[in-house]
Amino acid sequence: MNYLQALPRPVNPNCEKGHYYLLNNYNPGYLGNGVPLPLTLSPFTIPPVPVHHIGTVMMANNVSFKYYGEHWNRYVADSIAAEANPTATPNPFDDYCNICNPFQYATDIMANAATRKAHIQDTDSLYSDIKNNTLPAVSIVKPSGYTDGHPASSKLDLFEGFVKKIITDVQANPAVWKETAIFITFDEGGGYYDSGYVQPLDFFGDGTRIPLLVVSPYAHEGKVVHVYYDHVSLLKFIERNWSLPKITTRSRDNLPEPKTADNPYVPVNSPALGDCFGMFDFEHPNFSVD
Numbered sequence: 343m344n345y346l347q348a349l350p351r352p353v354n355p356n357c358e359k360g361h362y363y364l365l366n367n368y369n370p371g372y373l374g375n376g377v378p379l380p381l382t383l384s385p386f387t388i389p390p391v392p393v394h395h396i397g398t399v400m401m402a403n404n405v406s407f408k409y410y411g412e413h414w415n416r417y418v419a420d421s422i423a424a425e426a427n428p429t430a431t432p433n434p435f436d437d438y439c440n441i442c443n444p445f446q447y448a449t450d451i452m453a454n455a456a457t458r459k460a461h462i463q464d465t466d467s468l469y470s471d472i473k474n475n476t477l478p479a480v481s482i483v484k485p486s487g488y489t490d491g492h493p494a495s496s497k498l499d500l501f502e503g504f505v506k507k508i509i510t511d512v513q514a515n516p517a518v519w520k521e522t523a524i525f526i527t528f529d530e531g532g533g534y535y536d537s538g539y540v541q542p543l544d545f546f547g548d549g550t551r552i553p554l555l556v557v558s559p560y561a562h563e564g565k566v567v568h569v570y571y572d573h574v575s576l577l578k579f580i581e582r583n584w585s586l587p588k589i590t591t592r593s594r595d596n597l598p599e600p601k602t603a604d605n606p607y608v609p610v611n612s613p614a615l616g617d618c619f620g621m622f623d624f625e626h627p628n629f630s631v632d
Contacts, residue, residue: 346544346545371391377421388447393448397450399586403587405584405586406480408467408478410465410467410468411443411463416433419436468483468508469507475515475517480580489504490528491534527553528553530549538607541570544594556618556621567621599614600615
């Protein structure tokens with residue numbers, strides 16, 4: 343906190359006394375079937391979380407969304423089996439990532455069966471929704487550990503194949519392609535990051551620089567955008583595109599658009615995060631498929 347306050351532009355640490363802040367990968371408070379996960383099952387488990395999130399905002403403003411997690415159906419079946427018998431052997435082909443799904447932590451999603459079913463589905467549903475042009479306004483897609491490119495369980499070319507299938511399916515349906523922007527990114531696991539300026543956003547700072555690609559008929563072709571973005575920029579894009587309010591009064595989506603001087607990567611009005619609109623040219627779309 344002393345460091346943040348000593349900067350030329352002091353940064354609010356955004357920490358409050360008496361609150362718990364999670365820094366590492368802990369299990370969400372729910373099993374896939376909506377049953378609270380017993381805290382005795384693993385020391386790396388947190389209780390159900392009642393805080394607001396981007397899903398809360400979208401539900402309140404009638405913006406449809408789904409989180410498509412690969413192997414979700416297998417995971418739900420394993421959750422039902424585990425509830426009946428904690429020593430049950432899980433499906434060996436179930437490599438769903440529970441810590442990757444932010445909505446699985448959230449009480450307003452997981453505690454209601456109809457809400458859970460509407461907003462969390464398997465990637466099998468993704469492929470049928472693309473084919474039938476029934477995608478929601480916002481789709482969040484997460485591959486399983488087998489295809490996510492993480493070196494602990496996968497290979498990068500498997501992740502590339504996973505992404506290519508989605509892009510190919512979208513482009514094969516002109517009605518979907520003309521209304522879609524696909525954002526592709528991942529974490530820094532296994533050294534997948536680049537050197538670059540890391541902005542002090544608050545007490546927790548920001549992560550190392552990682553790739554972010556956009557595939558869309560509205561995207562700037564072959565352009566490298568130097569605006570400072572992070573994962574919250576995707577939330578800012580959703581909020582701006584659908585005219586949504588901020589998640590809370592203190593969440594990072596309140597940070598302003600970056601302004602720069604000599605170095606395009608370093609905001610002079612730090613802390614600041616872009617909303618990804620600079621990656622698009624909405625006036626000159628290109629609907630052709632290479």
